[in-house]
Amino acid sequence: MEDADNLRVELHELNFYVQRNIRYHMRRGAFFLRWGRFTAFIGIIFGSAAVTSLLAGASPYVTGAAALMVTAASAIDLVVGTGQRAWLHNDLRKRYLDIESEMFLDEPSSQAGKIRAYKSRIRRIEADEPPTLPALEILARNDVIRAMYPKEEADKSVSQLGWVKRATAQWFDWDTSSS
Template sequence: MTESTLDDEIYDLRFYLQRSVRYHMRRASFFVKWQRITSFVGVVFGSAALTTFIEQVPDAVAIYSALIITVASAFDLVVGTGQHAWQHNDLRKRFLELAGELDARPPSEKLVAYIWHKIRRIEADEPAARELLNLMVRNDVIRSKFSKEEADGLVANICWVKRATANLVDWGIEKY
């Protein structure tokens, strides 16, 4: 392997690791926020003060409040937002450790093979990826590495609705 090829391999590895770290950081953050919202809804709509207030309003408000608590709690329970947050945080840490190993050792073909091997082992533990979210974090890494003018020509243009819901809906990337 020539030196320029090795440099390209190292660059590709760093890019991949940065993208993976950012991806799992976004996923963990999403699940933590969702869990906090669910907890907030449960506390507020389940509190005695609100229950007292609801007794003075039409029955429909009480029914809707109970429905909100039930749906939010069911989603949290079924999806396991806390578990997903921990899983993505753990995966992020594992990719960060690999990035540290890559930076701490002198570049070599053996190191590249070793890091890719470790990446594949981490990927075996990953849940299915959300492709549009992957594309979004790819854009983030590009913006972090290039000037605005260069980055604008390299990033994918993703509509705001898909960006806002990329953690909830697996849009795919056929037409972003």
């Protein structure tokens, strides 16, 4: 009986880990997709404004500011590589989803022998992952807790992050050791 309990706990922990990574990469991929769209929007709007102001004889300061905005947004997009990062995180999410779907399909009695294989596949995915952002990882963990447990239990287990860390979790590598 103890082996069955240990197996159940190990499978639950593994499922939780996979779920957290799915949500982490979903959040990260969506962030880069939105950022890429934002920089494209800036390029279109201010690029059009620069051309229009040149043609209309507007102040050189307005023209310069619009051109600077387009240049800065395009440079950030190019350096960060938002498109490539969005695809990377989407691919990583799909790889975790593959593991999750196999875990759902497998009979619980057959999973004891497959745990090592699942963990091996997870390690290969982790080798391809960029460094994680701890505050974003906590937000993804909180998402899983809220999805898997009843509200009363979830409310006791979620980690609290200040609004600044929540709002900037995609941007900064926050120290979350006290969270």
